[in-house]
Amino acid sequence: MPTVTYLLSDGSQISADLPVGTTLLAGAVNSAVPGVLGDCGGSCSCATCHVYVEERRLGELEPPSVLENELLDGVAAPRRENSRLSCQICMTHELNGLIVTLPDVQA
Amino acid sequence: MTESPLVVVGASCAGTNLALAAREFGSQRRIIVVGEEPGFPYHRPPLSKAYLSGKADDQSLMLRPEKLYASQGIEFLPETRVVSIDRNVKALLTSEGQRISYGQLALTTGCRPRRLSLAGAEADNVLLLRTVAEARSLREAAQSARSALVIGGGFIGLEVAATLAQGGIAVTVIELEPRLLQRAVSTLVADALLKVHRSHDVTFRFGVTAAALELSGNRVRNVRLSDNSTITCDLVVVGIGTIPNDELARDAGLCCDNGILIDAHGRTSDESIVAAGDCARQSNAFADHQLLRLESVQNATDQARSAAATLTARADTGLKPPWFWSDQYDVKLQIAGIITGADTSVVRGTPEEGKFSVFHFRNGSFIGAESLSRASDHVLARRCLGEQISLSPSVVGDTSIDLATIVRQSKK
Ligand SMILES: Cc1cc2nc3c(=O)[nH]c(=O)nc-3n(C[C@H](O)[C@H](O)[C@H](O)COP(=O)(O)OP(=O)(O)OC[C@H]3O[C@@H](n4cnc5c(N)ncnc54)[C@H](O)[C@@H]3O)c2cc1C
Ligand code: FES
Numbered sequence: 110m111p112t113v114t115y116l117l118s119d120g121s122q123i124s125a126d127l128p129v130g131t132t133l134l135a136g137a138v139n140s141a142v143p144g145v146l147g148d149c150g151g152s153c154s155c156a157t158c159h160v161y162v163e164e165r166r167l168g169e170l171e172p173p174s175v176l177e178n179e180l181l182d183g184v185a186a187p188r189r190e191n192s193r194l195s196c197q198i199c200m201t202h203e204l205n206g207l208i209v210t211l212p213d214v215q216a
Numbered sequence: 217m218t219e220s221p222l223v224v225v226g227a228s229c230a231g232t233n234l235a236l237a238a239r240e241f242g243s244q245r246r247i248i249v250v251g252e253e254p255g256f257p258y259h260r261p262p263l264s265k266a267y268l269s270g271k272a273d274d275q276s277l278m279l280r281p282e283k284l285y286a287s288q289g290i291e292f293l294p295e296t297r298v299v300s301i302d303r304n305v306k307a308l309l310t311s312e313g314q315r316i317s318y319g320q321l322a323l324t325t326g327c328r329p330r331r332l333s334l335a336g337a338e339a340d341n342v343l344l345l346r347t348v349a350e351a352r353s354l355r356e357a358a359q360s361a362r363s364a365l366v367i368g369g370g371f372i373g374l375e376v377a378a379t380l381a382q383g384g385i386a387v388t389v390i391e392l393e394p395r396l397l398q399r400a401v402s403t404l405v406a407d408a409l410l411k412v413h414r415s416h417d418v419t420f421r422f423g424v425t426a427a428a429l430e431l432s433g434n435r436v437r438n439v440r441l442s443d444n445s446t447i448t449c450d451l452v453v454v455g456i457g458t459i460p461n462d463e464l465a466r467d468a469g470l471c472c473d474n475g476i477l478i479d480a481h482g483r484t485s486d487e488s489i490v491a492a493g494d495c496a497r498q499s500n501a502f503a504d505h506q507l508l509r510l511e512s513v514q515n516a517t518d519q520a521r522s523a524a525a526t527l528t529a530r531a532d533t534g535l536k537p538p539w540f541w542s543d544q545y546d547v548k549l550q551i552a553g554i555i556t557g558a559d560t561s562v563v564r565g566t567p568e569e570g571k572f573s574v575f576h577f578r579n580g581s582f583i584g585a586e587s588l589s590r591a592s593d594h595v596l597a598r599r600c601l602g603e604q605i606s607l608s609p610s611v612v613g614d615t616s617i618d619l620a621t622i623v624r625q626s627k628k
Contacts, residue, residue: 135275135276138278138280138281140281141280141283141287148513148514148517149261150272150277151262151272152266153548154543156595176548179592180595182592182620183591183594183595183598216517
């Protein structure tokens with residue numbers, strides 16, 4: 110199973126095995142990663158599942174949809190080039206080893 | 217942890233967020249969350265959307281992982297109903313006959329769907345939608361249904377209609393009012409939604425109600441409407457509004473009026489009891505201080521955090537503007553603020569294409585916006601309300617003006 114590593118804002122990290130097809134949000138929730146909320150249940154509405162994806166692998170992800178892109182303007186922490194909504198990123202074999210950093214605020 | 221426990225009644229969106237926030241804000245008490253439903257708390261919004269269509273499973277509904285609660289020292293008592301509160305001795309009585317003492321009490325009991333008051337309303341194929349158990353029944357019933365009647369053109373009715381129609385079921389929606397979502401959205405938005413539903417072959421009947429249910433065995437076969445016409449269907453879904461679960465509070469002598477009345481910090485009329493979420497009614501700073509009982513994830517989450525701040529004697533988390541969303545087909549409706557009572561409304565975008573926002577004003581002040589598939593307008597509207605950035609009708613009506621720039625400039 111591919112693995113994702115979540116880097117927390119306090120410097121610690123949590124790695125989780127994610128079945129292909131599940132979202133990075135689901136992975137974070139299942140592993141009790143603090144710092145992600147996902148208030149809308151992953152329906153791309155709340156922008157409380159914000160993560161920063163490691164820059165060098167950004168190009169491997171499907172680009173954000175128009176909706177995700179617009180909603181990213183509403184994240185609580187600063188929006189950066191590598192900001193994504195974790196409920197919109199599905200795990201694939203190719204993404205194995207991906208590292209995402211959590212912002213220090215979500216709401 | 218020598219203080220007596222914080223007990224939370226109702227284990228869903230508000231209750232869970234309240235318990236977690238109390239811990240986050242430094243509460244040292246034992247925290248016990250008592251909930252009537254089985255299992256751990258879950259997200260309700262997908263029940264009428266991705267869960268009903270089969271795209272989301274039970275695991276993905278989980279509000280928080282089970283192990284988080286243990287790690288935060290939050291205890292759950294599932295399948296337990298609180299039947300009474302004795303405020304004199306600060307104790308609760310549960311349906312299991314257990315007595316639980318509390319030091320602080322939080323009521324997050326939510327609301328329940330209004331039932332049809334017609335003979336036959338308990339038939340096997342007349343379904344309501346609030347809980348995951350009800351969603352499962354509906355999902356199962358939908359598998360063999362070819363036609364469905366949705367009673368009530370509110371958000372839940374419309375979302376269910378959209379999901380069922382996409383599953384190939386012939387859907388009819390009946391609505392008593394002359395249009396959809398009469399009290400919730402503007403005519404322009406209601407018309408746009410109606411158009412999308414019609415393009416998916418959903419039939420609408422306005423100005424009628426269900427007058428009688430004709431049964432065959434334990435199932436409704438025909439529904440007679442108030443205009444004496446009859447609709448034959450395999451499945452009836454009832455979405456005719458909700459009733460707050462405030463009886464527990466009322467019986468305990470707390471002030472209630474279509475919901476448990478709370479002050480700006482979540483306090484009920486008893487200082488050791490707070491309430492939050494769909495069960496609570498509060499003077500709303502974004503609606504001219506009208507008493508409102510909102511039913512939304514945002515409201516449940518923000519009121520929960522505010523009540524937790526009160527219980528832990530922390531400064532309140534601040535005023536958050538109300539917002540709401542609804543997904544129907546590939547259309548996302550987002551509402552920021554409380555838009556009832558507007559005297560001026562301005563359209564931004566292209567209603568013909570179904571991509572537009574309506575910005576609402578009262579006495580010259582911006583009070584909220586509805587956005588259909590224009591999330592960036594919604595995000596900015598929310599920011600303007602939250603940070604009290606003023607917008608004018610002429611600015612929002614001019615699409616050559618970039619709202620983001622206006623917001624950025626006014627923040628300087
Ligand atoms: C199908 C559906 C779709 C929705 N879609 C959206 C959406 O798209 N966007 C949005 O913003 N909102 C949506 N909502 C609304 C949102 O889910 C609610 O606002 C939210 O769940 C409110 O949370 P709550 O904790 O206040 O109440 P509830 O979720 O109603 O939870 C209250 C809990 O308390 C329990 N309880 C009640 N009385 C007792 C008692 N005496 N003892 C023990 N337990 C008790 C109940 O069993 C229940 O589990 C939707 C709701 C539904 C049903
Ligand atoms: S969980 Fe709400 S936008 Fe991702």
